[in-house]
Amino acid sequence: MTRAAVFGTGSWGTAYAAVLADGGTPVTMWGRRQAMVDQINAGSNEDYLPGIRLPEGIRATTDPVEAAADADIVVLAVPSQTLRANLAEWAHALPRRAAIVSLMKGVELGTTKRMSEVIAEAGGIEPGRIVVVSGPNLAKEIAQKQPAASVIACIDERIAEMVAEASNPPYFRPYTSGDVIGVELGGAVKNVIALAVGMAEGLGMGDNSKASIITRGLAETSRLGMKLGADPVTFSGLAGVGDLIATCMSPLSRNRTFGLNLGKGMTVDEVVAVTRQTAEGVKSCESILQLAHDHGVSVPIIEQVAAVVHDGRSPKEVVGALMLRALKNEAE
Ligand SMILES: NC(=O)C1=CN([C@@H]2O[C@H](COP(=O)(O)OP(=O)(O)OC[C@H]3O[C@@H](n4cnc5c(N)ncnc54)[C@H](O)[C@@H]3O)[C@@H](O)[C@H]2O)C=CC1
Ligand SMILES: O=C(CO)COP(=O)(O)O
Incomplete structure (x- = not known):
């Protein structure tokens, strides 16, 4: 099993x-805090998923060796910017043949590395067993067992299939892919575009404005992804436009x-100060902008989000800056 x-x-x-x-795969979770581990062992996680009864088959521990012992699949779900430090502590505990799965949607500050690259480097894991999961998967809806689809990518598609088979309860439909770069980038960049859409909403803008940001945001994602070697088809799929729509539209x-x-x-x-959970785009807008600059890719929306979040420009100012850009062909 x-x-x-x-x-x-x-x-x-x-x-x-x-x-x-729920897909029939027993899980041991690793948590930092004993109180959280105790709660999960008692069947819930009230801090993050209040009111949700967790299925049988999940237990938790604060010991990484105990958590990973005998695992065929090790899933990593921490903030992107702490992953490297976490892996330094966990690498010894990770079974030699297990698939290492990233749920994270960010790009590392300073190095501009995607999470699969950080896992390979800091965890000493061969790329053929590094898997990424990304798609329109707002955690609360999945925990409520609302039907959704996702993408599970690995350069070795047999490993992606193994993880997909283990992650297939009736309400979760994973598709496999070999495009690790595209699937990861789609997930990371959509967070930055969602920040922009949120700002537009906060400024009182309507649906035309938001659809324009989403669509041009997808153009930025595809341009950057293709430059980095992604398959353009990925961006019209669940990890591209699918996740972009879910994140940009959902109050969750x-x-x-x-x-x-x-x-x-x-x-x-x-x-x-009022945000209790991880909003990856806040830090990743800077690393993604750096990645785009390093590869000579134009990403005007990402640039303006970074100007608000890191340079103190106002959302109103940056909308003006975007609208006043020189006219160009849509496909460029
Ligand atoms: N919540 C969602 O709907 C989805 C989240 N994601 C991605 O999954 C990743 C994890 O996100 P969430 O679980 O939502 O975040 P969260 O904010 O709900 O939880 C983060 C977890 O990491 C732990 N943590 C924080 N700092 C840590 C550190 N220094 N060392 C070890 N653990 C630490 C926290 O205690 C908590 O258990 C992110 O990259 C996010 O973009 C992807 C799809 C859906
Ligand atoms: O990635 C997500 C949905 O697919 C969750 O988005 P947020 O991190 O913005 O909540």
Whole structure:
């Protein structure tokens, strides 16, 4: 029988543990805090998924070796910017042949590495067993068992298939892919575009404005992805446009909500103070912008989001800057 470990007891780590357990795969979760581990062992995670009863088949521990022992699949679900430090502590505990699955949607600050690259480097894991999961998967809806689809990517598609088979309860339909770069980038960049859409909403803009940002945001994602070697087809799929729509439209999105508060006039520090969960786009806008600059790719929306979040420009100012850009062909 396939066994899994999930490192990280936040909203998506816990919801994905439920996906695995409901799919018939027993899960041991690793958590930092004993109180959280005790709660999960008693059947819920009230801090991140209040009111949700977790399935049988999930248990938790604070010991990484115990969590990963005998696991065929190890799922990593921590904030992107802490992953490298976490792996330094966990690498010795990870079974030599297990598939290492990233649920994270960010790009590392400083190195501009995608999470699969950080896993390979800091965890010493061969790329052929590094898997990424990304799609329109708001954790709360998945935990409520609302039907959704997703993409599970690995350069070795047999490993992606193994993880997909272990993650297939009746409400979760994973598609496999070999395009790790495209699937990861789609997930990371959509968070930055959701910040922009949230800002537009906060400024009182309507659906034309938001659809324009979403569509041009997808153009930026595809341009960058293709330059980095992604398959353009990925961006019209679940990990591209699918996740972009879910995140940019949903009040459940932490990134969209973060942008909304900025658009309403709160400062970045004020929004950080009221945000309890990980809004990856806030840090990744800077690393993704750096990645685009390094590869000579034009990403005007991402640039303006970074100007608000890191340079203190106002959302209103940056909308003006976007609208005044020189006219160009849509396909360029
Ligand atoms: N929540 C969602 O709907 C979805 C989230 N994701 C992605 O999954 C990743 C994880 O997100 P969530 O679970 O939602 O975040 P979260 O904010 O709900 O939970 C983060 C977890 O990481 C732990 N953590 C924080 N700092 C840590 C550190 N220094 N060392 C170890 N653990 C630490 C927290 O205690 C918590 O258990 C992110 O990259 C996010 O973009 C992807 C799809 C859906
Ligand atoms: O990635 C997500 C949905 O697919 C969750 O988005 P947020 O991190 O903005 O909540």
